[in-house]
Amino acid sequence: MSSTPSGMVDARQRARALDQSDALASTRGEFNIPTGAQIASSRLSDPGPASAESESGQGRDETAECVYLCGNSLGLQPKRTPARIGQFLATWAAHGVQGHFKPLNDSPLPSWVDVDARAAELVAPIVGAAKSEVAVMQTLTANLHLLMSAFYHPDINGRHKIILESRAFPSDHFAVETQLRHHGLTPETSMVTIQSPFSEDNVLSSYDIMSVISTHAASTALILLPGIQYYTGQLLDIPVITAFAHKHGIFVIWDLAHAVGNVPLSLHDWDVDAAAWCSYKYLNGGPGCIGGLFVHERNSLVTKAVTDDKPEEGYSNRLAGWWGNDKRTRFAMANKFHPVGGAAGFQLSNPSVLDITSLTASLEVFALAGGVPALRKKSLALTAFLESLLLGAMSADHRTLFRIITPSDPEQRGAQLSLLLPPGMLETVMKELEARSVIVDERKPDVIRVAPAPLYNTFSDCVEFVEAFSTALEAAKGAKAG
Template identity: 75%
Template structure:
């Protein structure tokens, strides 16, 4: 397809896009800004009217799989939070303000859970906004990994899991006096050089090790290849063999529709700074199915600790009716909220909730998925239409089946090209991310990316490959 035809087609798709307006909800970095080494006060620049790196042509930002862009309303909500703190002090915990859209700090986590529940397909009682991703995985494993050295003691995960997941599993095993060499099973594809695992690969491994496996930890979307796993089928197969399964949804949450309750998922954890746009290192989230988080005894019972699933405990997980009594007697609130430890960062929750308001505005993840499927398919088509000499230098390792991927396409470059490609893309105002030694990940996020962004990327990518060829000749 000629360049002008590609661009015309992209512009037509953008005109037809029912979610085109959500782009205006985000701060899109300009090309001048991403090339600048100065910290720019965006608000000051807009009020003075002076030229600054904030102004000018928008960059092509295709990196929502690593860090989502900032919603414009985040600044407004954070200023409201700061104003509450400045004018109310400690009263902000309990005192609702008539002209503020924010909940009291005591109820901020509950409000965030209410907003995120539909994003993950859960009842609000089954989710908690708390801690960070790896910490939440540890908390879940501390509650649900119960190894028996003479029976079930193994943990299954993929061999190419995100390193932090490996670290968490290895240290959990050692915490129980076990060895990763004997108690950790890492899944490897017998037929894919990129370790793209089929559902059969996974279920076969589960069946093989079922009698000795106590826990499974898998990603909803594999961070490196961008493969979307069949969460529902794999969960059901694990349950058929009596195995508890935890899902790491870092790359799936806010990216693809999830139905954690209906899929009978045991537990899951996620971060909120990728497709959820909460901000760098923002607070994480946790799902615990209602059957795994019930509290069966009343606060007045003699031994309330016998009425719930054991877990690491902290005062914020204690029932609100007794939380401030300050008695040394833990009785968790029912649901995932009972797994909380410390009072959460209101700064983080406010930032996350601002983005979740935009998800509501867009009609939820199902509507975003419709656009995402079209965006990613369009990008794949543009890759496939590149010149033969360009295509000799890369291949897409993400599954081509739309049902096996989210917004991300991972591109394996020929050996030694990564540094030059990344440098040339950045010089052209294009932001993607790299995974050494040879992969770039390109992720058009439907909340703020346009179809024309895909054309801009392909043209910049082709130019970068031309530089690579020239350097080789």
């Protein structure tokens, strides 16, 4: 095994200095960070400090916090989440159905009928929108379907195509394909996928995307693209692509699963038509937590009051449910759907209060940190530091065993760096990293994704990852050779 490069010794010193001067260092204390022993344990209960060293014999103190660089897949739990959920459960236990409308003087939580409005207020600045343009509801793919049901109106003799990227997240592919079939169309005739002719990793330039738009403009009704591509970690130029699509009369929906809470967004000012996201990655809402959507105010206007003869007039049609009704008439129980103006009018059922309570606990931490601009400043520094270690501090031998496929331009990426390994090494690398209490995620066949989240990760985390990664690569090379 090759010795630790001297550059890593210097990197530790630099990391400590950067951590000491970090203006957001205190937000790490807002999160529950698993220890090495917890990561290694197969028990629900805390295994405690039974062993100071891991069973693998790597010598890492298992009572120490693990190196968690997986916020792009599942964010860590805020410490205030159990407290907020406990307050919700106490309300339910003590007040039952009264919790829907009864404000409690000693509770920080809103009454349940207003819980979605409170969440929208907190998430609106994170996506750069007015509160009325945001709804916290459903899940990511469900929201994409709801948006397409409202805004995709294919004409087989005119505009009927949907454009998406060739390597979109599978759920987005499934949503587009089934929407087409729902309208009696087929993916073969009505789905256009974008693939870069210039990049072996399919990193898409704005030129690549706009060229496809230009080619199919006359027959395209809708575009679905990711804010950040899940596999490569590339941040697309949302305002430029949106404006270009609008010049061709095309409606654009953005999947912001990997962008929300990660990079600054200005959805209203960028004139984005609509967008959807999940909340369990950088928003730290918890596994499968409630999603959200944005609908620009021009697309969610309600211009007429409800009338007995034509209650459906004055708003864009959409799949509907009772929670989209104006609160003033929601509980009238009349069979006349007439939505409240804004994104809230796209809601269906009453949302899970448990989910929203978990999400808002994390959104409180975002507000405490000063919002996305402050987080982005630290994120740029963290990811650049990680990149410099991978390219400059690791041994030359180890640098030949991976390639960063995420764009090197900081303005074209978020927190994530995707590392492409040679075939056959992924399983061993992941196993060796976990043995050293380092948590990242994999995307088969050969990519690991590493994402230092500025709310809770440190520069020292980046150093520990690179040291563990070097050892894991060495082990994987040996296993492959053997």
